[in-house]
Every structure is written in C-alpha cells, then in structure tokens.
Amino acid sequence: MSSPPVSSSAVAYEAWTSLAVPDWLNKGDNAWQMVSATLVGIQSMPGLVILYGSIVKKKWAVNSAFMALYAFAAVVICWVTWAYKMSFGEKLLPFWGKAGPALGQKFLIKQAALPATPHHFSNGALETAEIEPFYPMATMVWFQCVFAAIALVILAGSVLARMNFKAWMMFVPLWLTFSYTIGAFSLWGGGFLFHWGVMDYSGGYVIHLSSGIAGFTAAYWVGPRSKRDRERFPPNNVLLMLAGAGLLWLGWAGFNGGDPYAANTDSSMAVLNTNICAATSLLVWTWLDVIFFKKPSVIGAVQGMITGLVCITPGAVFHTHAVAGLLGGILTGLFAEPRLSTLFLPVTNSKGGVYGGPGGIQILKQIVGALFIIGWNLVATSIICVFINFIVPLRMTEEELLIGDDAVHGEEAYALWGDGENLSLYKDDTTHHVTVSSGATQVV
Numbered sequence: 001m002s003s004p005p006v007s008s009s010a011v012a013y014e015a016w017t018s019l020a021v022p023d024w025l026n027k028g029d030n031a032w033q034m035v036s037a038t039l040v041g042i043q044s045m046p047g048l049v050i051l052y053g054s055i056v057k058k059k060w061a062v063n064s065a066f067m068a069l070y071a072f073a074a075v076v077i078c079w080v081t082w083a084y085k086m087s088f089g090e091k092l093l094p095f096w097g098k099a100g101p102a103l104g105q106k107f108l109i110k111q112a113a114l115p116a117t118p119h120h121f122s123n124g125a126l127e128t129a130e131i132e133p134f135y136p137m138a139t140m141v142w143f144q145c146v147f148a149a150i151a152l153v154i155l156a157g158s159v160l161a162r163m164n165f166k167a168w169m170m171f172v173p174l175w176l177t178f179s180y181t182i183g184a185f186s187l188w189g190g191g192f193l194f195h196w197g198v199m200d201y202s203g204g205y206v207i208h209l210s211s212g213i214a215g216f217t218a219a220y221w222v223g224p225r226s227k228r229d230r231e232r233f234p235p236n237n238v239l240l241m242l243a244g245a246g247l248l249w250l251g252w253a254g255f256n257g258g259d260p261y262a263a264n265t266d267s268s269m270a271v272l273n274t275n276i277c278a279a280t281s282l283l284v285w286t287w288l289d290v291i292f293f294k295k296p297s298v299i300g301a302v303q304g305m306i307t308g309l310v311c312i313t314p315g316a317v318f319h320t321h322a323v324a325g326l327l328g329g330i331l332t333g334l335f336a337e338p339r340l341s342t343l344f345l346p347v348t349n350s351k352g353g354v355y356g357g358p359g360g361i362q363i364l365k366q367i368v369g370a371l372f373i374i375g376w377n378l379v380a381t382s383i384i385c386v387f388i389n390f391i392v393p394l395r396m397t398e399e400e401l402l403i404g405d406d407a408v409h410g411e412e413a414y415a416l417w418g419d420g421e422n423l424s425l426y427k428d429d430t431t432h433h434v435t436v437s438s439g440a441t442q443v444v
Contacts, residue, residue, distance in 0.1 A: 024111045026134035029262045033135055036258025037143040043251035044146065044153045045072045051244030052160060053413065055299070057229060058236035059404025060161040061413035067160065067168055071152040074172045079145040083176055087184035088144060091116040094192040097185045102141045112140035112261075116190025119346035128346040133261040143258060144184075151180055151207045157317040158215025161229055162401065163222045165408060167394045171384060175214060179380045183210050183373055197347030198369035199336055199362070202259040202270070204328045205373045213377040215317040221385035222394045226401040236413070238298055245302045249278055252309050266340070274309065281308025333366030 021027070045068070053065030075083075082099040089097040097116065102108070114131040121127050133140065152172050159168070183206045185191045187198060200206055224230060235241055256274045260266040285304025289297045336352035352362055385394060400407045 022111075024134055025136070026262070029133060030135035030139055032263035032267070033133070033139050033143055033258055033261065036254035037139070037146050039251045039254025040143075040146040040150060040258070041072075043248050043255065044150045045069060047244050047247035047251055048150070048153045048157075049244070050240055051248065051302075052157065054237040054240035054244060055235045055302075056160055057233050057404070058414065059406075059412075060229075061236055062405040062411050063165065063408050064156075064160045065413075066409065067156045067163075067165070068153045070165075070169065071156055071172050072149045074169070075149040075152055075176055076145055078173045078176050079148055080141065083148065083181055084141050084144060086177070086181040087148070088114050088140070088189040089116070091190060095182050095186045096191070097181070097189055102137070108138040108141065109136050111135075112137045114188075114190055116185070117194065117346065118190075119195055127348060131261065140261075147203060147207060147255075148176060148180055148184070151203075151211045152176060154207070154211040154317060155215045155218065158212075158219045159222050161225050161233075161404075162396055163218070164393050164396050166392045167388050170388050170391065171218070174384045174388070175381065178384065179210065179214060179377055180206075182376055182380070186372070187369065193369050193372065195346060196365060197345060197350050197362070198365045199332045199345060199350070200329065200369070201332070202256045204332070205369055209329065209370060209373050210377050212317055213374050214381040217378055217381040218385055221382065221389070226398075228402070235299065241302065242298065245305060249275075249305055249309065252278070255309075269340070278305050278308040281305060329366050329370055330363065333363035336362060 049065045049068045049072075052068050053061045056064045080102050082101065084102040085100040086092075086097045089100060092098040112133045112135055117128075117131045118126060119128040152175065155175070156168070163171075186193045187200045187206050188194060198205075225233070252274050253271045257267045257271040259270065282301050282305040285307070286296050286301050289295065289300045332352070334352050334354055336350065336355075338349070338351035338355055350362060388394060396408065405412050
C-alpha cells in the first residue's frame, strides 16, 4: 500500500519546526528556564518597586520606586551590550570575562554554553565538561540578566531617600561593570573561585553579599537620611508592602529553582527548601518580636521572610542581605551534602565539613570566597562613589531632603485634594492662602 500524500503545507511546517526546535533543545528545560527568569524579573518589577515605594515615608514613595525601576531598565541595556560576556563569556582575567555584545542572532539562537567553565584535574585531564544547558543562548542571557538587575535593585535599598537620582543613574552601569561582573565571572562564569570549588548555588555571594556590602559602602559615601527622616520614617502603605513582599517570596522559586539550568530533581529540591526556609524565618522573627517587644510586627515579619530567602540562597539591606548571604555561604561549606554538590559543582567529591574527610577544606573555601567579594565591593564601590561625586553630588540637596518627591521629580504618589492636586495651606499675618503643589503631575 502506498502512504498517503503529504501536503506542501505540512512539509513547510515540518521544516519550520525543525529549524525552531533543534536536536539539542529540551523544551521542558527551556520553558522552565524562561518561567524562572520571569519569576526573578517579577521580584524586581513590580515586587521590589512596590515594596520600596510603600515601605518608605510617603514623601519618598515615587523616588524609591523609581530608583528600582530605573535600575532594572538600565541593567537590561548594559547587560546585552557588554556586561553578559564580562560575566559569562571567554576568560580575560582569572576574575573577569571579555566584554562584548550579546545581541547577534547567530549568537542568541545557538545552544547555550559557558566557555570558561570546563574544569581539569591537575594533570590536565578533563574533570567536568563545559556547562551546556539544553536551550538557546537567548534564554541564558535573559535569565542571567534578571539576576544582575535584582542585585542593583537590592543595593538601592541602602540609599533610598537621600541619594541624588542623577548620581544613581551613573552608579548603576558603573557598579554593574566593575563590581557585579567580577563576582559573577569569578564564582559562576568560570573564574578562579569557580574552579577552586567555592559554592554559590544561587547568588548568596554574587548577589546578596555583594549588594549588601556595596549598599553599606555607598550609604557611607552618600551619608545618612535627614535628621527628620531618621527620627520618624513610617511606611506609607503596609498592605502594598506586603503585596511586594509576597511577589518577592514566590518569585524566589525562579531565583533558586532556575539555577540548576534544567527542570530536574535539583530544581525541585531548591524550590521546596526555599519556601520552607522563608516560612521558618518569618515565624521565628515574629516570635522574637512578640517575646522582646510584646507585639508582632508586620515589617519585622517581612524582614524575617527575606532573611530566610537570602540565607538559603547560597546553599535592607546590609543585615538582611549581606549578613544572611555571608552566613548562608559559610554554612554551605559546613553542611553541603556530597551527592547534591556533585549536581552543580565543577570540583568532584566536594562536600561540607560535617561529612568529614576533605570536607573541612570547603569551609575555608567559602570564607576566602566571601572575603574576596567583601574586599572587592568595599574598594570598587568606594572608587565609583568618589568618581561620581567629582561629576555630580552623590547626595540630594537639603531642600530635596526636606520636601521629597515633589522637589526631586515634580511628582507625588498620592493626591490629597481635588483632581490630582495637592492642597497646601499656609498662613501669613492677615489671611489664608491656598496653593497647589508645583509637581508636574500628581498620581492617584
């Protein structure tokens, strides 16, 4: 019997799908990686945009949210133009990759690969092969982009309500280029810490420790909030703060679940452990608030939640990210389970100190890795801040610090009167005058 005729449209469709779905592509891995990237992106925007805009005083709501939004957008452009290859491209130095664009079609549709990651024994024999996930480079570029973006958004939390926005516009690309890419290549992209076997599963060092230390350093150079803000700084919308925190929590499934670069058992374990740690930390922080301050605090619960998420990641900012990231990294060196370690580490037979044998060396590796990230960020962030201050002031003017969003952006978060207008009353010697806010727009 002869086979049924095949229509020309069917042939064309088969040819099209064979081009769009090459043999090396795993659709499940690709789908999960893109979903993970989207979840991490949602952590920043709208997650931290909402959280920052609502956890600050009302007069700083617009400025705080906009700092996060600007950082996300700026990082995307810098990342694909030069920073991706500095973090995950060919080796330039033991701690830095070669800069270059990640925009060409030929580059983006080929199979993802991290060219500096093949690891060899001391005799030159191959120990672990190059990392080559089963999806295109476009997926890898975007997944790593949202990680870089959230590092800058986290850092912004240290300088809210006082850093000059124009200085922040300069700071974002400079810190991404001269700090973030160093940590990312050293620990993830095939740099010296990667090949030594320092463990950073999902950014405890690369993102949280670096942004926490850099934020602490930047805050030193920018200076403290105004005296009035230090005395009283209530959140302007606790319910919206909880909404932002909720997006941050659930988005962490992509943060830790996407780092195995595949939809596998490792990613499943990471997602479950992440949520258990976040819930535990939130409950413990709440209990401690009740024990020591006699009242359960919503803000404290959010801090506890984020601390738990950060601490499980290796395995507002300084105490939540830097301290928790450092603690998580060191404890990873103590408790890293041998079989799970082999799923993502280039150095075979790696394990935590509690498992005996050569496991004790892992604690030393984790401490050295942390010291490198801390030292680099202290120096690099300080140089960046001093450089920017020669061009534009790092700190807002006293008038801007007093007035807030209306002085900085000509906008306010909440309209208190009329059709988007802000009612202001002042009294002179003889009469009352009614004036309208000078803001260009007033957002309800």
